[in-house]
Amino acid sequence: MxxxxxxxxxxxxxxxxxxxxxxxxxxxxxxxxxxxxxxxxxxxxxxxxxxxxxxxxxxxxxxxxxxxxxxxxxxxxxxxxxxxxxxxxxxxxxxxxxxxxxxxxxxxxxxxxxxxxxxxxxxxxxxxxxxxxxxxxxxxKDVSIYSPIPPHDEFSMIVYNDVRIINKYFSKKMILKKTGVTFFHSNMV
Incomplete structure (x- = not known):
């Protein structure tokens, strides 16, 4: 590709x-x-x-x-x-x-x-x-964060807010069921 x-x-x-x-x-x-x-x-x-x-x-x-x-x-x-x-x-x-x-x-x-x-x-x-x-x-393959780390500074708040908006419109369970893909989890780090 x-x-x-x-x-x-x-x-x-x-x-x-x-x-x-x-x-x-x-x-x-x-x-x-x-x-x-x-x-x-x-x-x-x-x-x-x-x-x-x-x-x-x-x-x-x-x-x-x-x-x-x-x-x-x-x-x-x-x-x-x-x-x-x-x-x-x-x-x-x-x-x-x-x-x-x-x-x-x-x-x-x-x-x-x-x-x-x-x-x-x-x-x-x-x-x-x-x-x-x-x-x-x-x-x-990776389009969002499955489990966000709570922000502790102003910059991290941007990522946190982005994830909240994505999660508002897309069900994590539906994504997992449909694609079989987790976005980020502790085993990937």
Whole structure:
């Protein structure tokens, strides 16, 4: 299976630019948005290398950014599609620094397959994976969290709320009965 739609969101650009723009729109303590938050460790090129080495079956990679790109990136590569936030997120939500806004609008990306895997720029493959690890019979294997860990900080609350919404509309028992798949459980960790 060639996966047409391997989505990677990149959240880094020139520190001073990003800090200035984020502080302009942020109501939070601007010390939380200092340049350390947006520093570039130069590891993004290894993200592409990990896909090439451990997931060669991947078709297109949709690289989602605010508009900035590393100098070394080759936009002439037929497998790479650069998507800017303004290309798919409604203007009334821009600019955005919120990963929920970015990810909840991914379905608007032109030509993105129904079967895609989303990675952020800080998650790398470190061993071979197959498309069947993600999809089988055109169905996603892991699509939710079966037993959430109660949140203990603000960021974890995002995941917790997402799971609550999913569980509101989809019965865990029905999913297990229909697919025979558990999403996450203690034996998988």
């Amino acid at each position: 060639e996966l047409n739609g391997f989505c990677c969101h990149v959240g880094r650009r020139k520190r001073s630019e990003m800090v200035k723009q984020k502080n302009k729109y942020s109501s939070a303590d601007t010390k939380l948005n200092d340049s350390d938050r947006f520093r570039d460790f130069g590891i993004f090129r290894y993200w592409f290398r990990s896909v090439e080495k451990y997931a060669p079956w991947v078709g297109k990679i949709y690289l989602v950014t605010e508009g900035h790109l590393p100098d070394w990136i080759n936009l002439n590569n037929e497998r790479l599609v650069h998507v800017r936030h303004q290309d798919y997120i409604p203007e009334k939500y821009l600019p955005t620094f919120n990963s929920n806004v970015i990810e909840l609008n991914l379905h608007r990306i032109k030509d993105l397959s129904e079967s895609f895997v989303l990675f952020n720029d800080d998650l790398f493959f470190n061993a071979p994976v197959k498309s069947i690890d993600f999809f089988e019979s055109d169905k996603a």
